[in-house]
Amino acid sequence: MAELTKRGIGEVLAKQGILIAFVVFMIVFALANQRFIAIDNISGVIRSSAILGVMALGVTFVVIGGNLDLSVGSMMSFSTIVVLDLHDKIGPTLAIPAMFGLTMALGAFIGFLVGYLKLNSLIVTLGMLSAIHGLTLTWSGGQNMDIADKAGTWFSVFGQGRVAGVPVPILIFAGLAIVLSLVLSKTPFGRKVYAVGGNGKAATFSGIPRARIVFMTYLISSFCVACAGLLQASRSLGSQNTVGQGMELEVLAAVILGGASLLGGSGTIFKTVIGVLILGFIQNGLLLMGLAFYVQYVVTWLIIILAVWLDIAAKRGRFWSQIA
Amino acid sequence: MSKETLFKQGAIWAFIVVELIFFSVAGSYLSVSDSAFMDFDNMLLLLKQSAPIGIIALGMTIIMINGNIDLSVGATYALAAIVLLDSMTWPFMQAMGDWAIPLAWFFALLTGTVLGAINGLIVWKTGVDAFIVTLGSMLGYRGLVFMYNGEQPTSHLNWTLVDFAEAQFLGLHTATWFLLVAALILWLVMTKTVHGRNAYAIGNNREAAVNAGIRVGPHFLWNFMLIGFLAALSAVVFYSESGSVNPNDGMLYELWAITAVVLGGTKLSGGYGSIISTLGGVIAIQLLRKGLGHIGADTETVNLVIGLILIAVLFLDRQLNRTGKEELKI
Numbered sequence: 001m002a003e004l005t006k007r008g009i010g011e012v013l014a015k016q017g018i019l020i021a022f023v024v025f026m027i028v029f030a031l032a033n034q035r036f037i038a039i040d041n042i043s044g045v046i047r048s049s050a051i052l053g054v055m056a057l058g059v060t061f062v063v064i065g066g067n068l069d070l071s072v073g074s075m076m077s078f079s080t081i082v083v084l085d086l087h088d089k090i091g092p093t094l095a096i097p098a099m100f101g102l103t104m105a106l107g108a109f110i111g112f113l114v115g116y117l118k119l120n121s122l123i124v125t126l127g128m129l130s131a132i133h134g135l136t137l138t139w140s141g142g143q144n145m146d147i148a149d150k151a152g153t154w155f156s157v158f159g160q161g162r163v164a165g166v167p168v169p170i171l172i173f174a175g176l177a178i179v180l181s182l183v184l185s186k187t188p189f190g191r192k193v194y195a196v197g198g199n200g201k202a203a204t205f206s207g208i209p210r211a212r213i214v215f216m217t218y219l220i221s222s223f224c225v226a227c228a229g230l231l232q233a234s235r236s237l238g239s240q241n242t243v244g245q246g247m248e249l250e251v252l253a254a255v256i257l258g259g260a261s262l263l264g265g266s267g268t269i270f271k272t273v274i275g276v277l278i279l280g281f282i283q284n285g286l287l288l289m290g291l292a293f294y295v296q297y298v299v300t301w302l303i304i305i306l307a308v309w310l311d312i313a314a315k316r317g318r319f320w321s322q323i324a
Numbered sequence: 325m326s327k328e329t330l331f332k333q334g335a336i337w338a339f340i341v342v343e344l345i346f347f348s349v350a351g352s353y354l355s356v357s358d359s360a361f362m363d364f365d366n367m368l369l370l371l372k373q374s375a376p377i378g379i380i381a382l383g384m385t386i387i388m389i390n391g392n393i394d395l396s397v398g399a400t401y402a403l404a405a406i407v408l409l410d411s412m413t414w415p416f417m418q419a420m421g422d423w424a425i426p427l428a429w430f431f432a433l434l435t436g437t438v439l440g441a442i443n444g445l446i447v448w449k450t451g452v453d454a455f456i457v458t459l460g461s462m463l464g465y466r467g468l469v470f471m472y473n474g475e476q477p478t479s480h481l482n483w484t485l486v487d488f489a490e491a492q493f494l495g496l497h498t499a500t501w502f503l504l505v506a507a508l509i510l511w512l513v514m515t516k517t518v519h520g521r522n523a524y525a526i527g528n529n530r531e532a533a534v535n536a537g538i539r540v541g542p543h544f545l546w547n548f549m550l551i552g553f554l555a556a557l558s559a560v561v562f563y564s565e566s567g568s569v570n571p572n573d574g575m576l577y578e579l580w581a582i583t584a585v586v587l588g589g590t591k592l593s594g595g596y597g598s599i600i601s602t603l604g605g606v607i608a609i610q611l612l613r614k615g616l617g618h619i620g621a622d623t624e625t626v627n628l629v630i631g632l633i634l635i636a637v638l639f640l641d642r643q644l645n646r647t648g649k650e651e652l653k654i
Contacts (some may be wrong), residue, residue, distance in 0.1 A: 070579075119638050123586055126579055127638070131631025137624030246575065249395070249459055256456055294470030301464025305457060309450040321451025323541040 018259050018271060018307060022278050029285035036288055043167065049280035050169035051076075051228045051235075052247065053273065056254045057180050058224030060272045063255050064184070065217040066197035066264025067114055067121035071106075071128040072225050072251055076244030078136045079103040079229025084145040084239055092155040100226045106132060107222020108215070115214035129248065136241050146238035159235025169231050176227065180220070181269035193217060197264025253300065254279050257307055278303070336588050336604035340611060347615035354619040361618050368495065370610050375499035376401075378606040379558040381581040381588075382510050383551030385602040388585055389514070390547055391527040391594025392447065392454035397555040398577035399465035400439045404556035405569040406472050408432035409480040422484045433556045439465055440552020444545035454544075462578065470571050481567035489565035499561045503603075506554065511599040523547070527594025583634055584609055589641070 030037045055072050062069045079099050086095035110128055114121045147153060161168040184190040195203040196213045204210050232243060258275030260267025282303070283296045313319050344362060351361040359366065380397050387394050411417055411431045417424040439461070446457045472478070489498050496504070514520035526533040526540055534540055563569055588605030590597025612633075613626050 113635060113639075117639065117642075119635070119642060120592060122592060123638050124635055126582060127631040127634035129579065129631070130583070130627045130634070134624055134626065134628025134631065138622065138628065142622075142624060249462065253459060253463065256459075262453060262455060292470070292474070294467045297463045297467025297470070299467075301460040301467065304460040304463075305446060305450070305452065308452050308456050312451060316451075320449055321541075323448055323451055323544075 018257065018274055018278070021303075021307070022274055022281075025278065025281065025285070029281065029288070032285070033288045036285055041284065041288075043170065045280045045284045046173070046277070047167045047169050049276050050173040051231050052250060052254065052279070053173050053276040054176055054224050054228045054231065055247065055251045056258075056272050056276050057176055057269060058221035059251050059255050060258070060260060060267055060269055061180070061184070061193060061217040061220045062121075063252075063260045063262065064197045064264060064267045065193050065214055066200060067214060067217070068125060068252070068262070069110075069218070069221050070122065070125040070248045070252075071110060071132060072221065073244040073247035073249075074129045074133040074136065075103060075106055075222065075225045076229050076232065076247060077239075077241060078106070078132050078139070079226050080233045080239045080243050081136050081140050081145050081241060083229060083233045084147060084237070085139065087153070087155055087233075088148050092153060096230065099229065100223070103226040103229065104219060104222045107218045107225070110222075111215035111218030114218065115211040118211075133241075133245075140241055142241065144238065144240050150237045153237075156234055156237060159231050159233070169235070172227060172231065176224065177269055177273050180224075184269055189213070189216070194265055197266075199265070250279070253304055257304055259307075259311060333589065333598055333601050336601050336608060340604060340608050343608060343611045343615060347611070347618055350619045351615075361615065366614070368492075368497065368500070370607070370614055371500040371503070372497040373614075374606045374610040375503040376558045376562045377577060377580050377584060377609075378503045378603065379506055379554050379561065380551070380577060381584040381602050381606050382506055382599060383547075383554035384578075384581045384585045385588070385590050385597050385599055386510065386514065386523055386547050387454075387551050388582075388590050388592060389523050389527045389594060389597045390544065391530065392544065392547070393458065393582070393592070394443065394454065394548065394551050395458040395578045396439070396443060396461040396465050397551060397581060398574035399462050399469060400436050400552055400555040401559045401574035401577055402469045402569065402571065403439065403465055403472070404432040404436040405559035405563040405573065406469060406478045406571075407435045408560055408563055409478050409567065409569060410473070412480050412482055422482075425482065425485055425488075429560050432560050433553055436552040436554075436556025436559070437549050438552070440548040440550065440555070441545065443552070444548030447548065448541035448544050466571075466575075473571065475571055477568050477570045479568035485564045486567065489561070499565075502557065502561045506557065507599055507603050514599055519543070519546070524595055527596070529595070580609070583630065586634060587637055 026037075035041055055076060059069050059072060079102070082102055083095050083099040086098055089095075090098070106128070110124060113119050113124045147155070150156075158168055158172070163171060184193065192203070192208050192213050193216075195206070195208055196210050200210055203213075229244075233239060254275040255267065255272050256262065256275070257278055258267060258271035258273070260272065279296075279300060282299055283293070286296050286299065287293065316322070347361045380401065384394060384397070408428050408431070411428045412424050417427065420427070443454075443458055443461055446452065446461075447454050450457075491498050493501060514523065522533065522538050522543055525536065525538060526543060530540060559569075559574075584605040585597070585602050586592070586605070587608055588598070588601035588603070590602065609630060612630060613623075616626050616629065617623060
């Protein structure tokens with residue numbers, strides 16, 4: 001009996017562990033510093049997590065489909081640079097759809113390589129990380145990109161505006177999260193993504209077009225990257241070529257923290273959002289405690305390892321691995 | 325060696341020859357400088373510049389033959405570099421004069437080995453995938469780099485050290501010697517020792533290797549210590565000369581190293597790969613960088629070209645091995 005309850009607790013921990021950890025974190029930080037749970041602090045954290053968060057939503061699809069996407073960081077730099085450059089050349093109304101078109105074309109190319117040609121996603125997106133970085137530098141000529149008339153453009157609304165007091169980045173993040181969560185959990189397409197990631201062969205045998213599903217996950221990912229680029233460009237109205245550098249791994253960390261398995265077939269949008277928020281609130285909490293920004297790197301490291309370890313420990317029913 | 329392996333391992337060297345011919349011919353029409361591309365000094369410099377990424381890529385080859393991956397080498401490199409330069413300013417070290425140099429090297433190499441051991445132990449004991457473990461420690465080690473000296477660069481110039489790093493022996497620079505000797509030793513380890521044979525066996529079929537009595541855990545630990553040591557060695561070679569390290573140094577080195585290893589034909593799924601081919605991959609990338617610069621292309625295009633070549637190599641490899649075993653997903 002005692003063992004049964006123990007197992008039951010283990011299962012609850014395995015399933016909802018990340019949520020519990022999140023709540024514990026919030027309470028500890030809140031006790032340590034009253035300012036932590038002030039509304040404007042919380043809204044500030046979510047707002048600054050929005051760019052990473054929007055990218056993580058798309059990568060969740062790719063990871064559930066059983067693949068990786070290491071190119072989102074440099075793709076985000078690309079979309080930011082492109083939309084800023086086109087803003088002054090063809091005006092914001094045309095620049096935004098043009099940027100979405102170009103970014104999603106890159107996503108479609110990756111989707112074609114991984115989905116239809118069945119190439120290893122890690123290496124393809126690693127190659128694209130480098131290639132898109134080159135593309136960005138070629139586009140900008142290596143220069144920083146700035147909007148000429150920063151005060152007179154309505155373009156800043158996406159990154160800096162507010163609707164009914166709520167910052168627009170939060171609205172976009174929340175809106176995308178809800179829509180993509182519904183797509184993943186309520187539509188046939190969403191179920192097929194899980195099927196392809198869970199067992200690609202079985203999915204193919206049951207008539208699911210694996211190639212097309214994988215292609216679509218990368219298209220969704222690039223759409224999210226384009227949204228993130230829009231937020232980034234609109235927030236700062238100017239950018240370096242390397243604005244998204246290294247974000248691919250932070251995004252992946254958030255997705256893994258949310259409990260998505262790199263083997264594919266598991267994960268949810270909701271948990272990814274929790275993963276993103278954990279990273280954001282840890283950073284904020286440590287800053288409020290007066291620690292330097294880089295302390296969060298070390299803390300994030302420990303949390304990622306611990307989260308994944310506990311997750312698989314609960315699944316295999318043993319704390320230590322069976323590796324001889 | 326079978327005909328097929330010969331063909332595969334020859335491919336990267338054939339690619340290098342093609343690069344040399346292409347850039348020499350194209351260079352004679354397009355080059356802005358008067359000197360030929362295949363100028364002797366130019367080639368020596370190329371080898372020297374290949375050393376930092378090259379030494380790391382050698383270790384990455386063994387890790388990948390194991391079926392693992394290490395994303396934390398860039399951060400390990402930076403931390404070892406900081407320890408190298410900072411330790412020479414400690415009072416007792418300064419009192420030792422130039423004898424502090426070997427000790428500083430030792431501290432740096434020890435740092436790298438310990439960081440590698442931490443990765444290896446976590447992979448062994450927790451059973452978490454190496455990709456996730458090293459993704460985490462990539463962040464964590466970078467955090468340690470920043471904690472050591474804040475956002476300030478760490479600098480210390482020791483002229484004896486600089487002279488040593490800039491020296492040439494039999495025409496080759498010090499860094500080149502380090503790369504070649506490391507490659508030779510690791511080639512011997514991978515082809516002539518039990519450890520090397522086990523590495524291939526584990527990568528090929530882990531379960532079978534366990535059944536054959538190979539202790540996989542300690543084997544992983546040794547290899548992660550090795551790549552940590554090599555990342556530190558790479559830092560020792562580079563920063564002995566440059567004498568100043570920024571906290572962001574070494575970022576994306578893991579990706580460059582993996583690119584070189586994959587270009588050399590090592591499989592991500594494990595069980596297949598060679599140290600010598602990785603050396604070829606490293607040289608091919610450096611040739612591309614230099615060559616594109618030589619024919620007057622923007623340095624930016626290098627990233628574009630390398631990325632596309634990497635994908636092309638993957639595609640060709642797949643086409644040539646259609647009948648082979650399906651690649652494992654990680």
